[in-house]
Amino acid sequence: MSIQVRNLSYIYNEGLTSETVALDNINFDIYDGEVAGIIGHTGSGKSTLLQQLNGLLKPRGGTIIVGGTDITRPGISMRDVRRRVGLVFQYPEYQLFEETVALDVAFGPKNLGLREDEVDERVHDALELVGLDYDEVAGRSPFELSGGQKRRVAIAGVIAMKPQVLILDEPTAGLDPGSHDEIMAMIRKVHESQQNIILFVSHNMEDVAALSDKVMVMDRGKLITVGTPKEVFRQRDRLAAIALDVPPVTEMMFQLKERGIDVDTGALTLREAEESIYDYLRGSKAK
Amino acid sequence: MSSIIQIRNLIFEYEKEENGEPVRAIDGVTLDIEEGSFVAVIGRNGSGKSTLAKNLNGLFVPTEGTVLVDGWDTRDDEHIWEVRQTAGMVFQNPDNQLVSSIVEDDVAFGPENLGVEPSLIRERVDRALSSVRMGEYRHKAPHQLSGGQKQRVAIAGVIAMRPKCIIFDEPTAMLDPRGRRDIMKIIQQLHEEGITVILITHFMDEAVRADRVIIMDKGSVLLDGTPAEVFSRRERMLEVSLDVPVAVEIAAMLRSRGIDVPEDVITPEDMVEFVCQYR
Numbered sequence: 057m058s059i060q061v062r063n064l065s066y067i068y069n070e071g072l073t074s075e076t077v078a079l080d081n082i083n084f085d086i087y088d089g090e091v092a093g094i095i096g097h098t099g100s101g102k103s104t105l106l107q108q109l110n111g112l113l114k115p116r117g118g119t120i121i122v123g124g125t126d127i128t129r130p131g132i133s134m135r136d137v138r139r140r141v142g143l144v145f146q147y148p149e150y151q152l153f154e155e156t157v158a159l160d161v162a163f164g165p166k167n168l169g170l171r172e173d174e175v176d177e178r179v180h181d182a183l184e185l186v187g188l189d190y191d192e193v194a195g196r197s198p199f200e201l202s203g204g205q206k207r208r209v210a211i212a213g214v215i216a217m218k219p220q221v222l223i224l225d226e227p228t229a230g231l232d233p234g235s236h237d238e239i240m241a242m243i244r245k246v247h248e249s250q251q252n253i254i255l256f257v258s259h260n261m262e263d264v265a266a267l268s269d270k271v272m273v274m275d276r277g278k279l280i281t282v283g284t285p286k287e288v289f290r291q292r293d294r295l296a297a298i299a300l301d302v303p304p305v306t307e308m309m310f311q312l313k314e315r316g317i318d319v320d321t322g323a324l325t326l327r328e329a330e331e332s333i334y335d336y337l338r339g340s341k342a343k
Numbered sequence: 344m345s346s347i348i349q350i351r352n353l354i355f356e357y358e359k360e361e362n363g364e365p366v367r368a369i370d371g372v373t374l375d376i377e378e379g380s381f382v383a384v385i386g387r388n389g390s391g392k393s394t395l396a397k398n399l400n401g402l403f404v405p406t407e408g409t410v411l412v413d414g415w416d417t418r419d420d421e422h423i424w425e426v427r428q429t430a431g432m433v434f435q436n437p438d439n440q441l442v443s444s445i446v447e448d449d450v451a452f453g454p455e456n457l458g459v460e461p462s463l464i465r466e467r468v469d470r471a472l473s474s475v476r477m478g479e480y481r482h483k484a485p486h487q488l489s490g491g492q493k494q495r496v497a498i499a500g501v502i503a504m505r506p507k508c509i510i511f512d513e514p515t516a517m518l519d520p521r522g523r524r525d526i527m528k529i530i531q532q533l534h535e536e537g538i539t540v541i542l543i544t545h546f547m548d549e550a551v552r553a554d555r556v557i558i559m560d561k562g563s564v565l566l567d568g569t570p571a572e573v574f575s576r577r578e579r580m581l582e583v584s585l586d587v588p589v590a591v592e593i594a595a596m597l598r599s600r601g602i603d604v605p606e607d608v609i610t611p612e613d614m615v616e617f618v619c620q621y622r
Contacts, residue, residue, distance in 0.1 A: 097519065230435075317619060330593045
């Protein structure tokens with residue numbers, strides 16, 4: 057199972073004065089079981105790309121091959137696409153609508169035409185996977201839950217369709233620190249158990265560094281860099297030029313370096329940063 | 344310095360619709376907010392921080408206790424406009440705050456309602472828009488703006504009412520990094536101009552910029568002090584599921600390995616200065 061995107065392009069309002077090239081000849085591969093983080097300033101084309109991958113928008117040119125099937129070819133059934141690729145929108149909790157949590161999560165699998173007992177099983181598994189107790193929440197109204205719980209219900213609705221590719225648009229936006237950590241742990245758990253491909257968009261560079269095997273950087277409709285978190289966040293000044301940050305801890309290391317302190321600017325975690333600062337201080341007279 | 348806001352034994356309960364059992368969101372808070380100060384209020388979801396914010400300009404009135412804004416009791420209906428004019432409020436979602444179809448009309452809305460002389464409104468609107476650097480967008484429609492730009496217009500709308508105090512209720516939660524930075528710059532600038540700023544936030548890197556940090560938990564004040572005093576209580580912060588600023592985490596790790604890092608190392612700049620002493 058892999059994704060190959062070739063020469064993908066998309067233009068909004070083609071032929072009008074407001075014509076905008078949203079995606080400009082995008083090429084990339086995502087391999088089996090990879091987690092890819094997509095970063096880019098607002099308007100860089102990230103969301104347009106996600107919508108292409110899920111078949112919500114049709115490209116102007118190019119192909120998207122998911123597990124051997126070109127999802128852009130004419131006549132492909134959307135049900136097939138959705139079965140392969142699940143998209144969780146930004147603030148998905150605003151899209152909950154059913155009377156109970158179980159009904160909300162069941163909506164997708166029902167539309168896939170599954171038998172009732174299969175749907176029930178999937179709802180059960182999906183809720184457990186996102187860290188909610190089925191017996192406790194299934195019969196409750198989704199609107200009675202906390203913000204973080206609502207978001208997990210919305211994500212369960214997509215997971216219940218068992219997509220081979222799970223796409224999340226800003227999964228931790230607007231959450232308090234506790235709920236933020238819970239959603240991060242949940243994404244890891246889902247990935248571990250489903251062994252699916254996960255693509256996510258985030259402005260939180262710490263999350264991107266922590267989760268991604270591969271980071272894709274977008275700017276004005278182009279994919280300008282792909283690499284491991286270390287390879288990408290090493291390019292702090294290039295990222296700054298397109299209004300992107302490196303993780304806060306990495307930024308601090310760059311500031312130290314600029315003051316002539318010989319520390320590792322490749323540090324992406326607290327642990328790595330502390331190790332490097334400790335080594336520096338031990339080598340000097342701080343001890 | 345005198346207090347612009349005085350909160351005495353504030354209790355606030357939400358009426359629950361179905362079974363009528365009230366939910367206590369604020370449970371006995373007493374605080375004084377000094378005029379001209381920059382106060383950050385932090386707490387997890389449900390800690391009562393947003394409810395507290397809404398009690399500071401009469402959007403909510405106390406179930407028990409009192410809130411005085413520049414001396415006016417928020418429960419006094421006759422003076423609610425004095426309260427609202429003294430303490431303006433900026434909310435989280437920029438889409439819910441703009442009411443007009445043209446940016447400058449939106450900014451004029453507040454002063455018009457206050458009955459400001461029409462000839463003076465023009466000047467107030469222009470100044471407010473230029474202080475948030477949105478002057479060139481004055482004839483645009485809000486939907487043509489980015490989230491950060493909309494939030495700047497919302498702030499201009501509050502500034503145009505010339506409040507002494509502005510309460511920001513998670514103003515950057517829905518913004519991208521550039522939007523967040525712009526808003527934080529404007530907040531600092533307003534503070535420097537002498538406006539009292541109360542900032543409700545989840546982001547520790549924003550809170551370290553304040554001169555006072557208040558941590559709320561379960562409707563009460565858990566910690567209250569300078570950023571250095573509050574963030575040095577790392578264990579306590581983690582207990583209530585709050586993050587600790589990056590530099591505070593690293594300082595704690597270094598200390599556990601025998602490096603003597605002072606307690607007032609809170610921001611990345613503090614850490615850089617600390618390490619540079621040993622260059």
